[in-house]
Amino acid sequence: MGTKGRRFAADIAGPAAISIGMIVLWEVIVRALHIRSIILPPPSEIIMAMVDRRDLLLTHLWPSLYLTVLGFALSVVGGVAVAILITYSAALRKGFYPIIIVSQVIPKISIAPLFIVWFGTGTMSSLLLAFLIAFFPMTINSALGFQSIDEDIARMARTFMASDWQVFWKIRMPNALPYIFSGMKISITLAIIGVIVSEFVASQEGIGYLIKLAGGLLDTPLMMAAITVLSIAGLILYGLIAHFERRVVYWQSSSDISGSGGG
Amino acid sequence: MAPVSQTKEMPAAVRALPALSVRKVRKLYNELEAIKNVSLEVAQNEFVSLLGPSGCGKSTLLTMIAGLLKQTEGEISINGTPVTGPRPEIGMVFQQPVLLPWRTILDNVLFPVELLKLPRDKYVPRAMELLAMAKIDDFAGSLPRQLSGGMRQRASICRALVHDPAILLMDEPFSALDALTRDEMGVELLRIWQANRKTVVFVTHSIREAAFLSDRVVVMGRRPATIVEEMTIDLPRPRQISLTEDENFNRYVRALRKAIEASHGH
Numbered sequence: 066m067g068t069k070g071r072r073f074a075a076d077i078a079g080p081a082a083i084s085i086g087m088i089v090l091w092e093v094i095v096r097a098l099h100i101r102s103i104i105l106p107p108p109s110e111i112i113m114a115m116v117d118r119r120d121l122l123l124t125h126l127w128p129s130l131y132l133t134v135l136g137f138a139l140s141v142v143g144g145v146a147v148a149i150l151i152t153y154s155a156a157l158r159k160g161f162y163p164i165i166i167v168s169q170v171i172p173k174i175s176i177a178p179l180f181i182v183w184f185g186t187g188t189m190s191s192l193l194l195a196f197l198i199a200f201f202p203m204t205i206n207s208a209l210g211f212q213s214i215d216e217d218i219a220r221m222a223r224t225f226m227a228s229d230w231q232v233f234w235k236i237r238m239p240n241a242l243p244y245i246f247s248g249m250k251i252s253i254t255l256a257i258i259g260v261i262v263s264e265f266v267a268s269q270e271g272i273g274y275l276i277k278l279a280g281g282l283l284d285t286p287l288m289m290a291a292i293t294v295l296s297i298a299g300l301i302l303y304g305l306i307a308h309f310e311r312r313v314v315y316w317q318s319s320s321d322i323s324g325s326g327g328g
Numbered sequence: 329m330a331p332v333s334q335t336k337e338m339p340a341a342v343r344a345l346p347a348l349s350v351r352k353v354r355k356l357y358n359e360l361e362a363i364k365n366v367s368l369e370v371a372q373n374e375f376v377s378l379l380g381p382s383g384c385g386k387s388t389l390l391t392m393i394a395g396l397l398k399q400t401e402g403e404i405s406i407n408g409t410p411v412t413g414p415r416p417e418i419g420m421v422f423q424q425p426v427l428l429p430w431r432t433i434l435d436n437v438l439f440p441v442e443l444l445k446l447p448r449d450k451y452v453p454r455a456m457e458l459l460a461m462a463k464i465d466d467f468a469g470s471l472p473r474q475l476s477g478g479m480r481q482r483a484s485i486c487r488a489l490v491h492d493p494a495i496l497l498m499d500e501p502f503s504a505l506d507a508l509t510r511d512e513m514g515v516e517l518l519r520i521w522q523a524n525r526k527t528v529v530f531v532t533h534s535i536r537e538a539a540f541l542s543d544r545v546v547v548m549g550r551r552p553a554t555i556v557e558e559m560t561i562d563l564p565r566p567r568q569i570s571l572t573e574d575e576n577f578n579r580y581v582r583a584l585r586k587a588i589e590a591s592h593g594h
């Protein structure tokens with residue numbers, strides 16, 4: 066019980082106190098210095114904007130969220146599939162790696178305008194951009210997970226006559242899970258960026274569009290409310306993945322900490 | 329304690345055969361001659377240790393017996409059948425426990441059963457009995473990281489025995505453990521072996537360990553390996569750790585040390 070309480074203090078109460086302190090400080094400074102709300106609105110005004118304009122915010126949040134999750138899901142499925150292919154085919158591996166390396170160097174969001182030319186100013190461009198930039202870290206991480214099998218484990222499995230199929234399901238797959246989850250945590254963030262950037266460039270809806278619109282109207286409180294909503298949505302998505310990770314990858318060291326706390 | 333498994337009824341012809349026979353085996357790794365010429369016969373249920381300097385080819389020999397590596401010349405056979413690849417009659421214990429971190433201890437022990445597509449349900453009681461014998465049955469549902477190094481290695485011995493292999497190959501299984509745990513593990517191994525008679529080929533660097541455990545100790549020379557000495561350890565079983573105080577035991581240890589020094593030429 067005592068350790069649990071201490072852990073709560075360290076994990077939640079501490080960071081929360083610091084965040085609240087900073088928000089209060091922000092409020093006090095903005096009011097004390099009479100900073101205009103076009104430049105920097107105080108937190109209270111942002112919160113008020115979030116409450117007053119919640120319908121507008123939600124209307125624009127849903128399409129962004131939907132495209133983010135869809136693009137992310139496609140990148141996970143595609144990334145894991147390609148990772149399996151390049152794990153088992155040396156030819157594909159040789160073919161894919163240059164593309165993967167080049168893709169690491171190109172800032173992928175710079176091709177957003179190109180996507181608009183190709184796929185128009187709609188959901189398709191946003192979805193594809195989200196998918197594209199989330200796909201590569203997914204592939205790289207998963208491929209690493211499928212391939213980085215401990216040599217001793219591989220030898221042990223061969224001694225006990227494991228078939229390739231058994232090695233895949235009973236060793237490579239579980240071995241890859243932690244890597245897949247780290248890939249997912251990177252990819253979800255990138256999928257959000259992909260959708261928002263594509264909405265900046267050309268779209269009539271979505272949180273990215275709303276941020277740009279509010280900026281054009283010099284409605285800074287609305288803009289910051291939209292950014293806040295987007296951040297909260299991003300945190301929730303990330304938190305969901307982290308939550309599943311703890312359940313699926315139960316043997317990993319994150320639970321080591323809780324294990325040692327019990328002692 | 330009831331034995332976990334009775335030695336399977338073998339036809340007389342098989343019983344008469346050596347469990348393992350290594351004939352004039354030579355192994356080249358490209359240019360490098362790891363094993364020059366090794367011949368070795370191990371009788372059914374015999375406990376044989378291979379003793380030799382680092383890099384002399386002990387692991388290489390064991391890997392070939394396990395069917396994971398092909399010898400360059402010569403023949404290896406198990407119960408009269410030449411080894412051409414991994415086979416279910418082999419159980420292997422490695423220097424490290426090599427447990428799968430995502431599986432519980434029980435599921436790790438049952439891993440060979442799964443791979444060999446044997447009925448899991450039928451083997452759970454056997455796995456539990458082995459764990460009890462290794463005194464880690466309380467940890468059947470734990471993950472490997474919750475166990476100490478010695479407990480993990482005991483689990484890996486249970487894993488090697490679960491499918492009731494005819495031959496147990498052990499490659500320096502206790503060398504990663506501290507000295508006290510190591511002695512204790514030797515006693516444990518003998519206890520399990522006593523209830524679960526197998527042919528054992530045990531690789532070690534430790535003269536005392538070899539003498540304590542074995543029916544026979546085979547000394548290999550420096551690379552390229554040949555067998556330079558064989559010594560039958562005629563000490564009563566079951567053996568307890570107190571045996572190491574015994575003058576007869578120490579006479580064997582001294583004789584082995586002398587044989588090794590003579591062959592290695594210090």
Ligand SMILES: Nc1ncnc2c1ncn2[C@@H]1O[C@H](COP(=O)(O)OP(=O)(O)OP(=O)(O)O)[C@@H](O)[C@H]1O
Pocket residue numbers: 357360362380381382383384385386387388389551
């Ligand atoms: N896969 C390999 N390719 C090339 N050479 C190898 C390979 N495996 C082992 N060797 C060489 O063969 C020799 C014998 O190696 P081996 O691992 O069998 O020795 P060992 O007796 O088990 O040594 P140790 O007691 O240190 O474990 C060594 O010189 C080693 O460098």
Ligand SMILES: [Mg+2]
Pocket residue numbers: 386387388499
């Ligand atoms: Mg070795």
